[in-house]
Amino acid sequence: MPFQGLFKWLLGFFRGRKTFSLGIYGNVNTGKSTLANRISMDWTGEAMSKVSEIPHETREVIKKERVSIRVDGKELTINLLDMPGIATKVDYHEFVDYGMSKDDAQQRAKEATKGVIEAIKWLEHVDIALVVMDACLDPYTQVNITILGNLEARNIPVIIVANKIDKKSAKPERIRAAFPQHHVVEVSALKGDNVNKLYEEIVKRAR
């Protein structure tokens, strides 16, 4: 079909001008910001987000614009969006347990609730989403199901990232079993293991 080629070319032409928004989603503490930093470092030489073992460290959407990823001669420019972790509850006592003062903990909780709302609002505006899961934990959470369900409903391409595979207790196969309809890439955002595979998948899927 002669038109197919033309159509593809036109599509590529328009897409070429557009940068993709890549949203990094998931439960709190799954390693979204660590992964955002890894991607940003690999392609721009700069980190972008703060990482912490205390939940809700990221309380607003952190953006890194025009990050160019190159795989096998193909280049893709993305706007990286490190999202606050999505949760159904935010209990300030949890932050107090990490040694924070009561005032600071309550302030953090307040900011965290705003961050969750911001992340959810962005769900319909990203062009591709990484849904990051901690491979050591039960993947079958309502937050994961809700995030995936909303992305699916809008036909937004999804890659599930099974993170923290450097840990002994990691069981990425549980993630594959829970979400067989999705593509799963196993990585360690901390160590950088297998992130090249993730870049391949991003470039493949962002069309």
Next chain:
Amino acid sequence: MAIQFEFISSDAITGKSSEERISLIMKSVRKDKILVLEEPLTPAEEKLLIMKTMTAITREFPGIEVCSLGQTGSDLRSRVIKLLGGKTSGLTVVGPSNLVHQIKRDPHKLRFMAGK
């Protein structure tokens, strides 16, 4: 302390908009009730529920636990079934997180821990 459960039949919510469903849920949850909805919330409704919860959080109300089973969402089959007035199977359990500590699930089973 006694724990109150409320079962809500799908007839009671089918005529309602998503907004109405969510405010109905929030009202009960704020009164320390655990709700079981005969019709599961859609992913879009759950998104709305989480946003409403976030704006409702205070020192005394830390949020919710929610779990849905058999969510078919917006696929064609469930849309057609609903259009014909039928029920898609599944349910949603939702309660305040200071009462419902954890909900464990697998594709066919749901187990939750509650208590003060």
